[in-house]
Amino acid sequence: MEQILQQFLNVDIMLKVWPLLLRGLGTTLYLCALVIPLGLAGGLLVALLLGGHNRLARWPLLALVDLFRAAPPLVLLILFYSGLPFAGIRLSPTAAVCLAFFCNTSSYYGEIYRAGIESIGRGQWEAARSTGLGRLATLIWVVLPQAVRNVLPDLVSNTVEVVKLTSIASVVSFPELLYSADMARSLTFNSSPVVLAAIIYLALLWPLVRLVSRLERGVATH
Amino acid sequence: MTNWQRFVDTFFKPEMMRQYWPSIAQGVLVTVEIAAAVVATGLLLGLLLASLRAYRWQAINVVIVIFVDVFRALPPLVAILLIYFGLPGVGVNLPSFIVLWLVLSLVLAAFAEEIFWAGITSTAKGQWEAARSTGLSFSETLAFVVLPQAIRLGVPPLTNRTIAITKNTALGTVIGVGEILNQATAAQSFSGNATPLMMGAIAYVLLFVPVVVVGRWIETRFAWRRA
Numbered sequence: 080m081e082q083i084l085q086q087f088l089n090v091d092i093m094l095k096v097w098p099l100l101l102r103g104l105g106t107t108l109y110l111c112a113l114v115i116p117l118g119l120a121g122g123l124l125v126a127l128l129l130g131g132h133n134r135l136a137r138w139p140l141l142a143l144v145d146l147f148r149a150a151p152p153l154v155l156l157i158l159f160y161s162g163l164p165f166a167g168i169r170l171s172p173t174a175a176v177c178l179a180f181f182c183n184t185s186s187y188y189g190e191i192y193r194a195g196i197e198s199i200g201r202g203q204w205e206a207a208r209s210t211g212l213g214r215l216a217t218l219i220w221v222v223l224p225q226a227v228r229n230v231l232p233d234l235v236s237n238t239v240e241v242v243k244l245t246s247i248a249s250v251v252s253f254p255e256l257l258y259s260a261d262m263a264r265s266l267t268f269n270s271s272p273v274v275l276a277a278i279i280y281l282a283l284l285w286p287l288v289r290l291v292s293r294l295e296r297g298v299a300t301h
Numbered sequence: 302m303t304n305w306q307r308f309v310d311t312f313f314k315p316e317m318m319r320q321y322w323p324s325i326a327q328g329v330l331v332t333v334e335i336a337a338a339v340v341a342t343g344l345l346l347g348l349l350l351a352s353l354r355a356y357r358w359q360a361i362n363v364v365i366v367i368f369v370d371v372f373r374a375l376p377p378l379v380a381i382l383l384i385y386f387g388l389p390g391v392g393v394n395l396p397s398f399i400v401l402w403l404v405l406s407l408v409l410a411a412f413a414e415e416i417f418w419a420g421i422t423s424t425a426k427g428q429w430e431a432a433r434s435t436g437l438s439f440s441e442t443l444a445f446v447v448l449p450q451a452i453r454l455g456v457p458p459l460t461n462r463t464i465a466i467t468k469n470t471a472l473g474t475v476i477g478v479g480e481i482l483n484q485a486t487a488a489q490s491f492s493g494n495a496t497p498l499m500m501g502a503i504a505y506v507l508l509f510v511p512v513v514v515v516g517r518w519i520e521t522r523f524a525w526r527r528a
Contacts, residue, residue: 270387
């Protein structure tokens, strides 16, 4: 028991690595602030292009979305980070992470938006258009607000997944929370820093996970 | 050398492909094995926990809810590093593929429990009462009336979740599980060429595109049946 506490819950070590982990948390939040808006915007674009009437754009895009949903994000990240330099394209860890996340998250967000837009009946489009609104205005003012509300649980739940996913950036030495914790672990030969990181992730994400559960129940009873 | 040739030489060099395809194939085998094990244990454990929760024993439910919330909120890579590097310090040495299987199974179980539980609670109260009044016990009602419906309701959300979690087998490369990505990066550093990495990526895509397409089909099929 003593040994377990020493290995996983060593308070002295936790206090010592706290500033390092706090900096890691800052980097994680910075990364989230980059990749979440990028993914949300990219996903909306994907959904609109997939919903459009242009068949020439539709099929290649659908193939691309399935491709990026099939490839594990870590594979994309390593491909961009250590594969592209062979072709003379050297990306910084930040750029590689953003690119890999963009490919992955805009595909997932795109599918969610698409489900939302499809949940709005044709009658709504027709009614809005008949009042004199243009196609774009109908989309922005009539369809999207309802579509987003319908798929809000999925949007939030996917965002939780994206925040969790930022931990894979540690694999390409991006100094986010898990990377800092793992570095502290290898310096102290003790797992308490990783436990501390786990606690920080839980403190950050637990409220969101609860929110997802509540939203799911709320929409279900509508 | 033209640009095209240089591109092919960097990412699709035929000699490299010939040399490294056996190790990539080996990685595919490992990935498939672990993925299958994770799907089986994760879904079963999730179903078991959801059924257990239906009995509404306060103490057990608290434990289940905490377990589910923790594994839904915690990044899997954190749990993998914690178990793989932490346990040897207290005298427990688990092989890396066991750690990967264990963590991914627990994550899938957490999500599956939540989905099955939503299915169980969505079954109308009248069904429970009707089944009990025919003489079925609580457990029989759960097993023969409620769970079949809960499982069917859970199929579309579970499909996507299961695919996403199975793809996390790639995380095993961090602790040296010999799956596709691990074989590919090892071959890349031996050969100094990006071809093995490309082969790894293609292997993943070939493995998972059919799954993603089937998942999309399942989703639309079930959506259509409910409408």
